[in-house]
Amino acid sequence: MRNTVADQARQYETVARAIAFIRSHARRQPTLNEISDSLGLSEFHLQRMFSEWAGVSPKRFLQYVTKQYAKQALRESADVLSVTLDTGLSSPGRLHDLMVTCEAMSPGEIKTGGAGLEIGFGAAPTPFGNALIAWTPRGICHLGFVEDAAMANAVAGLQQDWPAATLIQDRQRALQLAAEIFHAGPSTQALHLMLRGSNFQIKVWEALLSVAPGEMVSYTQLAQRTGVPKARRSVATAIAKNSIALLIPCHRVIRESGEIGSYRWGSDRKTALLAWEAAQAAR
Structure with missing residues (x-):
C-alpha cells in the first residue's frame, strides 16, 4: 500500500x-x-x-547526496543548457509533470499590502516535513517548510508580508493543496501561483521553472537561463527571496563546486529534496 x-x-x-x-x-x-x-x-x-x-x-x-553526483549533474545541465539556448526552447520539466502557471502582482497591489485580499492558510504534512501553505483566489502565494514549534511565528510572518490582507485559516484546503502538490503521478490539474516580487525576481523565478526535477544548475547557469549571464549575484538574491518552496524550485540551484549551498528551509532539507527528485527521475 x-x-x-x-x-x-x-x-x-x-x-x-x-x-x-x-x-x-x-x-x-x-x-x-x-x-x-x-x-x-x-x-x-x-x-x-x-x-x-x-x-x-x-x-x-x-x-545522490554526494558532491561527485552533484558535479556530474551540473555538467549534464550545461549540455542541456547549450541545446536549450541553441533551439530557443525551455525545458518541459515540471514537478511531477504538474502544470504550473504564474501570475505576478502589480506594483500597485504590492504597495497596498494586500488590502481587500483574503488569504487562506493552513499547515499540512509533506514528504519533507510540515509546511505552511497560503493561497488567494488567484493562486498559491506561499509554501514554506516549518517545524511544529515555529508554526505560530511562520503565520505571524505571513501576516507581516501581507499586512492589510485578511488571513483565514482553512486546514482542510491546505491538506487538499498538499495532496495536489505532492501527487506522485502525472496530472492535468493546473497549479496557479501568485508571485509577489520585482520584475527581475519574477524573471528569475520563471527561469527556475525550466529546471526539471532531478536536474541541478549552478547560479551562473541559472543567470544564463534568465538572460542575464553577468548578474549571478542578483540572481542569487532573487532566489533567496523566493517564498514558494518546491513549486518555484530554488532548491535545484547549487554552487559551481558541487556543494549544496544554503537554503531558506535548511540545507539538509535541500539535500533531501534533490536526492528524492533524483531517485524519482531514475525510476
Missing part, C-alpha cells in the same frame, strides 16, 4: 537525521551500519524506511 503524505512526513524526520550524519562525516563515507547506529535503528529498518520514502535503497539514495 502506498504511503500517505503523513507517513512520508514522519519518515522524512529520520531521513533528515541520516542526511545530517552523512554530511558531517562525508569525507570518510560512512557505512550503512554506521548511519543506522547513529539513528538508533537496525540496518533492516533503515533500509525499509528509505525504500518506502524514496523508492530506492539507502545505498542508491546516498549516491
Whole structure:
C-alpha cells in the first residue's frame, strides 16, 4: 500500500537525521551500519524506511547526496543548457509533470499590502516535513517548510508580508493543496501561483521553472537561463527571496563546486529534496 503524505512526513524526520550524519562525516563515507547506529535503528529498518520514502535503497539514495553526483549533474545541465539556448526552447520539466502557471502582482497591489485580499492558510504534512501553505483566489502565494514549534511565528510572518490582507485559516484546503502538490503521478490539474516580487525576481523565478526535477544548475547557469549571464549575484538574491518552496524550485540551484549551498528551509532539507527528485527521475 502506498504511503500517505503523513507517513512520508514522519519518515522524512529520520531521513533528515541520516542526511545530517552523512554530511558531517562525508569525507570518510560512512557505512550503512554506521548511519543506522547513529539513528538508533537496525540496518533492516533503515533500509525499509528509505525504500518506502524514496523508492530506492539507502545505498542508491546516498549516491545522490554526494558532491561527485552533484558535479556530474551540473555538467549534464550545461549540455542541456547549450541545446536549450541553441533551439530557443525551455525545458518541459515540471514537478511531477504538474502544470504550473504564474501570475505576478502589480506594483500597485504590492504597495497596498494586500488590502481587500483574503488569504487562506493552513499547515499540512509533506514528504519533507510540515509546511505552511497560503493561497488567494488567484493562486498559491506561499509554501514554506516549518517545524511544529515555529508554526505560530511562520503565520505571524505571513501576516507581516501581507499586512492589510485578511488571513483565514482553512486546514482542510491546505491538506487538499498538499495532496495536489505532492501527487506522485502525472496530472492535468493546473497549479496557479501568485508571485509577489520585482520584475527581475519574477524573471528569475520563471527561469527556475525550466529546471526539471532531478536536474541541478549552478547560479551562473541559472543567470544564463534568465538572460542575464553577468548578474549571478542578483540572481542569487532573487532566489533567496523566493517564498514558494518546491513549486518555484530554488532548491535545484547549487554552487559551481558541487556543494549544496544554503537554503531558506535548511540545507539538509535541500539535500533531501534533490536526492528524492533524483531517485524519482531514475525510476
